[in-house]
Amino acid sequence: MTTAFDVRTLGSVVRVELHDSVDETDRERIRDQWVDLIEDGVEPDVTIRGTLDRSSLLDDANPAVSAASPEHLAATIATEVTLAGIAGLSGAALMLHAGGVALDDGRVIALVGPSGRGKTTATQALATTLGYVTDETLAVYPDGTVVPYRKPLSIGKHPETKTPVAASQRGLRDLPDAELRLDAIVVLDRRENVETPYVELLPLRDGLNEIVPQTSFLSALSKPLRTLVTTILATGGVRRVVYSEADTLAALVDDMLSAGSIESPQLVDVGVSVGDCGCEAKLNPLGAGETTTESDSTPLYQRKDYRDALSVDDSLVILSHNRVTVLDGLGPVLWFAAEDVTEAELVEAALREMPAPPEHVDPAQVVAATVGELIEGGLLVRV
Template sequence: MRAGRLRGMPTAFDVRALASTVRIELDDSLNSAEQESIKAHWVDLAHHEDGEPDRVIRAGLGDLSPAFDGSFPVRADSPEGLAQRITSEITIRAIGGLRGEALMLHASAVALDDGRVVGFVGPSGRGKTTAVQALGRAYGYVTDETLAVRVDGSVVAYPKPLSIRKRPGVKATEPASTLGLRTAPTHDLRLAALVLLDRRPGVDDPFVESVPIIEALSALAPQTSHLSALEHPLRTLLDTILTTGGVRRVVYAEASSLPSLIDDVLRTIEHGAPMLIDIPKLSERDCGCFSDDVATQSNPSGAEESGVYWRASYVDALTVDDALIVQVMGQVVVLAGVGPILWLAADGLTELELREIAMRQLPEAPAGVDVTGVIADAVQGMVDTRILVRK
């Protein structure tokens, strides 16, 4: 407690964040005005129904006493810093409440009056919040950070207070209603389009372009939360891409130009439907995909051969046209060319055996191509990305 500060009475309030009710308990290290200011940030998501919350956050300045009641303690050195920490923790708890039930993208989003939702995806600093500030006066504000899409395409709105950068390293927390943003429809929200934000200085004529399926998947997968918790994560992500007509990229310089591009974003972009093949979950040793292409030597001792390659543990795998997408914890790896053959064949085979299989499966290489070197590089690349292990 800093000297000279007036204590307030502890206060608590509930907010509805995605599908969870979160209670925020502010202790007496904050004075009454500071407590009311933080509470006002969440006026658009205030929850007044009876019942116990799904999560409880205890917040205050300075050190907090340990919690033994299951609540989560949050502290900061200033009321402004505490407001940001509270926003982050509410969002984390809300995302956790939909773990395994929805595809959750790091995206801002707005909704048309008929419930169609346009999501703007990108890492921090790419302009998601600025985009919805520019769009939210013409369209309904859905979220500035976390877009939750259920497997049926329905969207769970999360119109959280916006975190607006005031100067480097400093953000202010502002509720959407005080910024003049429109309220999105409360029912029947459905994802209609996904957009990658590409802000480039000096773009005089902003435009919308289609993004190839593999590139879209590679761009979206890192911008998700709890993707691996879904039953079929890669299939779910790809189905979402396909049912919205493919991912678009908006190339622009100023957010003020975004409203004029919405019609272009929503216009269906025709794609040739890719061929998708789900790969059954394989253990390290049960594929047998190329068992007829290599002579298996008996091993009476049962000891594993040194220097052989196995598929590492992975979450999901899917073939998209000629590419193989493999999801391991923390990343999605796209394999093309010889990569899919080598990965599927890696059932305790040496590099020589893998090379023999690949050369049987691939067309004859052009003159001057070092096939041995290409395959060795491919194998090492998969080891480096942790989708193959060498034992």
């Protein structure tokens, strides 16, 4: 007899169907792991089947998973349910690989980190006194509103052996009776032998480098960099907490919420793209000159495919393949000028836009070296 139950997963309802190849006791155990999110009377958006018999998956139209043991199946179902919820919010919310806890007034602290960084342990330690929001995926709308996902906590040291455990079974606090809004983004940095744990404010560049790899479907947002940077600035900047033991984090909550604030930079949207669109009026504000006629053998330089670009004060932030690169100095000049131009024309753009170099410096050599770095970094291409 198949066991089926529906769970609220971020903005979606996911139905889990457990095949009768799973023992009845194990089916009930898996259902109990989701007891905090079970929702009745709502039509599901997605159905996921779980089985210990791979042959039962043949000709099945719904997403399905199989495993060699009930324990592995439970962990795999937890992953699939989470992925379904994330996909349901693709393009609508900023999604962080983060735990989350909430104060009584609804302020939420995001605890960001890759798998194995200690998100679940840190979240569990804090959620004994603060509201449990999530231990893995934090969804934030552009206005700062947080979508709770009180999923079973993933307990264990290795992803393949983690066991889902309902938050209520771990004694974690319920959500406050207040609107949830993101108030702090904290990167977890667990180290050995930290006698005095502390919180530090990161420069925007460092914060972006930490956060971008810990996002899902960032490129699906209409303005991914603008959305991410605005969210970071609204919280005062990315904090990093350096600690050894999770039970020391509760004493640092006030510091997480008030560890200074970075100065708001001037933001200018350069443009979003699925490739080098050649939109010269939009992407070449530096006014590079007309392309001169050269021999067909002369290489030309173009911007390589990218998703989004944002000017932040005098720097240029570029998002490509879910990786962020920050360019300063000569880098933005060459990137903007790279519209099917020769290296000689890039030198001309550099001389026009940058301060005059010292007499002993050869501009052509500097440009050549910088162009090489941009090519190596996947930002320019030679054609």
